[in-house]
Amino acid sequence: QQQVKQSPQSLIVQKGGISIINCAYENTAFDYFPWYQQFPGKGPALLIAIRPDVSEKKEGRFTISFNKSAKQFSLHIMDSQPGDSATYFCAASKGSGNTGKLIFGQGTTLQVKP
Amino acid sequence: DSGVTQTPKHLITATGQRVTLRCSPRSGDLSVYWYQQSLDQGLQFLIQYYNGEERAKGNILERFSAQQFPDLHSELNLSSLELGDSALYFCASSPLAHGELFFGEGSRLTVL
Numbered sequence: 001q002q003q004v005k006q007s008p009q010s011l012i013v014q015k016g017g018i019s020i021i022n023c024a025y026e027n028t029a030f031d032y033f034p035w036y037q038q039f040p041g042k043g044p045a046l047l048i049a050i051r052p053d054v055s056e057k058k059e060g061r062f063t064i065s066f067n068k069s070a071k072q073f074s075l076h077i078m079d080s081q082p083g084d085s086a087t088y089f090c091a092a093s094k095g096s097g098n099t100g101k102l103i104f105g106q107g108t109t110l111q112v113k114p
Numbered sequence: 115d116s117g118v119t120q121t122p123k124h125l126i127t128a129t130g131q132r133v134t135l136r137c138s139p140r141s142g143d144l145s146v147y148w149y150q151q152s153l154d155q156g157l158q159f160l161i162q163y164y165n166g167e168e169r170a171k172g173n174i175l176e177r178f179s180a181q182q183f184p185d186l187h188s189e190l191n192l193s194s195l196e197l198g199d200s201a202l203y204f205c206a207s208s209p210l211a212h213g214e215l216f217f218g219e220g221s222r223l224t225v226l
Contacts, residue, residue, distance in 0.1 A: 043116060043204050043217030044157070089157060099212040100147050101170045104157040 006105025019077040021108045023090035030092040032099045035075050038087045080112045118218035120205050126224045132193040135221045139207030146188040152201040164211045195225045
């Protein structure tokens with residue numbers, strides 16, 4: 001059972017544009033929602049994370065928007081750069097002591113064209 | 115570089131065999147996690163150890179086992195290997211029983 005659904009599967013954006021990746025979850029007990037970035041040949045690396053008590057979190061060019069009632073959250077990459085080309089995974093976990101037991105989305109491959 | 119070291123980076127073996135994957139966490143991290151990444155299943159949590167004790171279990175097959183040693187390194191043992199076990203196996207670590215995960219670069223297992 002896929003508990004975190006991610007879309008789109010792939011995304012092509014021009015340099016300077018906005019990249020938007022969406023995720024939807026089913027389990028209302030989830031209370032930690034991180035986004036991971038993975039480059040080819042590397043392991044995932046934490047990009048930004050949010051808890052459901054806030055609706056938005058921004059770190060540099062990366063913003064998470066969170067809609068608790070819709071059970072959706074999204075990643076916005078502003079001023080996208082070719083160096084942002086990677087695979088992005090949303091994830092979720094439940095319980096403050098279980099932030100490492102993550103349920104991952106299927107991933108989005110982002111290509112930023114120069 | 116995350117500071118998490120995994121060996122071997124690549125491993126090719128035959129069905130029915132047994133392999134051991136090794137992980138050294140970041141210095142000072144007490145938790146080790148194992149994840150499997152495959153094309154059809156994506157990234158799946160297998161198991162977590164905290165300071166030598168099993169803390170959480172995910173979709174880990176009975177043919178798979180893991181342990182964390184007193185020096186905090188961990189090993190994932192995969193036995194009676196099947197073609198479908200071919201995947202990238204990631205180890206991650208965190209300072210405590212929870213918190214940000216730091217992933218290694220993975221061990222790519224190919225079962226022929």
